Amino acid sequence: MARVAGRRTTGSPRPGLPPRLRETWDRTYRRTPYRELPWFSPRPSPWVRTAVERGWFPPRSRILDVGCGAGTNALFLARSGFRVNGVDLATGAVEAAARRSAALGLAVDFRVGDALCLPFPSRAFHGLLDVGCYHTIPVRLRPSYARELGRVLRPGGHYLVSWIGRESTQRFGPPHRPSLEETALAFEREFLFLRTEFDAPGRGPFSVYHALLQRRSSPQPPPR
Numbered sequence: 001m002a003r004v005a006g007r008r009t010t011g012s013p014r015p016g017l018p019p020r021l022r023e024t025w026d027r028t029y030r031r032t033p034y035r036e037l038p039w040f041s042p043r044p045s046p047w048v049r050t051a052v053e054r055g056w057f058p059p060r061s062r063i064l065d066v067g068c069g070a071g072t073n074a075l076f077l078a079r080s081g082f083r084v085n086g087v088d089l090a091t092g093a094v095e096a097a098a099r100r101s102a103a104l105g106l107a108v109d110f111r112v113g114d115a116l117c118l119p120f121p122s123r124a125f126h127g128l129l130d131v132g133c134y135h136t137i138p139v140r141l142r143p144s145y146a147r148e149l150g151r152v153l154r155p156g157g158h159y160l161v162s163w164i165g166r167e168s169t170q171r172f173g174p175p176h177r178p179s180l181e182e183t184a185l186a187f188e189r190e191f192l193f194l195r196t197e198f199d200a201p202g203r204g205p206f207s208v209y210h211a212l213l214q215r216r217s218s219p220q221p222p223p224r
Contacts, residue, residue, distance in 0.1 A: 015116055015117070015141075015144055016114045016116050016117045017089065017114050017115065017116050017137075017138075017141070018138070021089065021136075021138075022089050022090075022114075025088075025089050025090035025093070026089075026090050026091055026092065028090065028092075029090045029091070029092025029093055029096070030092055034069070034070040034092070034093065034096040035070075037069075038172075039069065039132055040069065040070055040072070041072055042072060043072065044072055044073045044075075044076035044077075045073055045131045045162060047131070047160060047162050047197075047210045048073050048076060048077070048129065048131065048160065049076075051129075051158075051160050051212070052076075052077070052080050056127070056158050056160065056212060057077075057082060057126065057127040057158060058126055058127075059081060060081050060082060060083065061082060061083065061126035061127060062082070062083045062084075062085070062124065062125050062126050062127075063077055063082045063083070063084050063085070063125060063126065063127045063128070063129060064084075064085045064086075064087065064118075064120070064124075064125045064127075064128050064129065064152065065077070065084065065085070065086040065087070065129045065130075065131075066087055066115055066118075066128060066129065066130045066133050066149070067087075067088055067089075067115060067130060067131070067132060067133025067134075067136070068086030068087060068088050068093070068094075068097055068110065069088060069093050069096075069097070069132070070093055070096040070097050070100065071086055071093075071096070071097025071098075071100050071101060071108065071110060073129060073131055074086040074097065074101075074108055074110070074129075075097075075100060075101060075104060075106060075108065077129070078101070078106040078107070078108045079104075079106065082127075084108045084109070085108070085109045085110075085111065085120070085125075086108060086109070086110040086111070087110070087111050087112070087113035087115070087118060087119070088110075088112065088113070089112070089113070089114060089115065090112075091112050094110045094111065094112050097110045098110045115133060115137065115145060115148065116137075116141060116144050116145055116148050117148065118148055118151075118152050120152050121152075122151050122152060123151075123152065123153070123154045123155075124152050125152055125153050125154065125157065126153075126154055126157050126158075127153070127157050127158045127159070127160070128149055128152070128153050128157070128158070128159040128160065129159075129160050129161075130149075130159070130160070130161040130162070130163075131160075131161075131162045132162065132163070132164075134161055134163045134178070134183075135163040135164050135174045135176055135177060135178060136174055136176065137176065138176060139176055139182075142178070142182075142186040143186050143189075145186070146186050146187045146189065146190045146191070147189075147190060149190070150190035150191065150215055150216075153215045154215065155215050155216065155217040156214060156215060156217050157214070157215045158194075158212060158213070158214055158215075159191060159212075159213040159214070159215065160210075160211075160212055160213075161210070161211050161213065162208055162209065162210045162211075163177075163178060163183070163208065163209055164177050164206045164207065164208055165177055165178065165179065165180070165198070165206075165207050165208065165209045166178065166179045167200070167207035168206040168207045168208075170205065170206065173206060178209075180196065180209060183209070183211070187213060188220060189220050190215065190216060191213035191214060191215060191216060192213060192214045192216060193211060193212075193213055194212045194213065194214050195211065195212040196209065196210065196211045196212075197209070197210045197211075198210075
């Protein structure tokens with residue numbers, strides 16, 4: 001059965017997201033059923049399916065879905081044999097994910113939590129998943145986000161991330177749309193970039209980047 005746990009608010013020196021962001025996401029899920037939210041899909045991300053098919057995560061390893069929403073990708077990973085945790089800033093999202101997990105009889109641990117102050121010990125996970133969380137992080141906090149992900153991921157572990165890129169010019173959607181260069185600047189100190197792909201509008205309403213990153217096992221070399 002799924003478990004819903006509260007966010008740790010004491011005993012950690014790590015910075016958290018602005019309180020207004022949590023209020024905004026909580027209000028969103030209170031006002032709109034999760035199935036009616038524009039980012040909800042009942043099917044897992046094709047990038048997540050690709051990761052499972054190509055073995056980018058070790059079999060039966062422990063995976064964290066950051067910004068899990070109503071849990072579609074986390075549930076797919078659990079059905080695929082992984083040990084899965086999901087974390088989201090919005091209480092309504094975590095409650096929806098837990099209900100779906102219980103209905104399917106899947107043992108997924110969903111928690112309310114801050115992506116900049118994750119409620120997990122260091123090196124707890126073999127892999128990370130982020131479909132749509134990164135592009136919601138304020139620009140100035142992206143390096144802190146990368147450091148926190150690096151903290152909970154074991155050296156050599158894979159981080160799978162998808163985000164709406166700067167090429168998307170629609171008025172609706174996330175306000176912070178990172179370029180590939182900005183993403184490299186935020187993450188390269190903690191991660192190696194193994195693979196990147198780009199989906200132009202047509203397969204969906206937005207231009208979307210996908211990347212497979214690996215947690216560095218040693219510090220990034222200095223400039224030469």
